[in-house]
């Protein structure tokens with residue numbers, strides 16, 4: 001949940017301790033540029049924190065769900081937090097709302113959220129899928145100047161709300177890409193899988209470099225200057241360093257506050273020799289594993 005130009009933002013969390021800290025001006029995570037932005041908007045009365053969901057959403061036009069989706073034992077995302085809040089929202093919304101899913105969720109979640117709200121809702125609403133592509137360490141910049149904004153909705157009304165919300169951040173011509181809900185959900189998984197594949201590929205190249213006494217940084221620069229591959233993302237994760245991995249554009253792990261959780265990056269690194277060893281008939285099974293690694297980004 002974030003400050004959006006020209007909007008009042010009320011953030012709701014069940015963690016009272018976190019809410020108290022935030023209300024007293026303490027930022028609970030570190031991201032370059034975040035504290036300044038946070039304090040300015042708090043001082044100017046546009047940013048509030050509370051544990052009271054019903055009160056917070058009373059006048060909200062757009063409700064953004066940024067709830068945890070921890071991986072279950074089989075690696076699939078656990079939707080209990082999202083569906084729990086969707087259930088609550090159905091009971092308390094009293095006028096049209098756009099309810100935006102920003103968590104990373106499996107394809108079909110928008111439908112489930114819609115059904116959970118609909119069970120009790122007495123007013124119209126739309127559920128929108130709006131996946132997040134921020135990179136750890138440059139999240140504020142990525143939000144202010146996104147490469148693109150992906151919005152999944154088939155409702156014209158919701159589309160207009162979302163367009164107004166993001167308009168200030170796409171003035172430099174970076175696109176808002178509208179699509180249906182499922183395509184938006186899949187875009188996030190596909191992007192994560194693609195970036196994970198690139199990291200796996202560069203790991204393979206780094207291994208080869210070690211064996212052949214070649215310089216992986218030079219190889220990376222050599223292939224990265226090809227526009228079809230992209231300088232920013234052709235990076236090796238071979239050093240097993242979170243920092244280097246983050247440079248690749250694949251957000252390895254979450255913010256500092258979640259560093260005890262197993263990170264995607266670690267799981268990506270545990271995939272053995274994906275591109276080099278696999279035979280075509282094994283690809284589907286392996287592809288499933290790559291997708292699983294992307295679940296919690």
Ligand SMILES: NC(=O)c1ccc[n+]([C@@H]2O[C@H](COP(=O)([O-])OP(=O)(O)OC[C@H]3O[C@@H](n4cnc5c(N)ncnc54)[C@H](O)[C@@H]3O)[C@@H](O)[C@H]2O)c1
Pocket residue numbers: 012013014015018066067068069081084085102103104105132133134135136251254255257258295296297
């Ligand atoms: N952190 C990132 O950089 C990033 C980037 C892209 C996508 N995502 C996705 O965004 C989602 C949230 O990630 P995060 O890193 O912010 O998670 P997080 O666990 O750090 O924060 C989630 C917050 O939700 C609160 N919460 C839990 N249940 C609640 C409820 N019923 N009502 C209100 N608040 C509740 C928790 O107390 C916690 O403060 C996940 O799906 C994640 O995969 C995160």
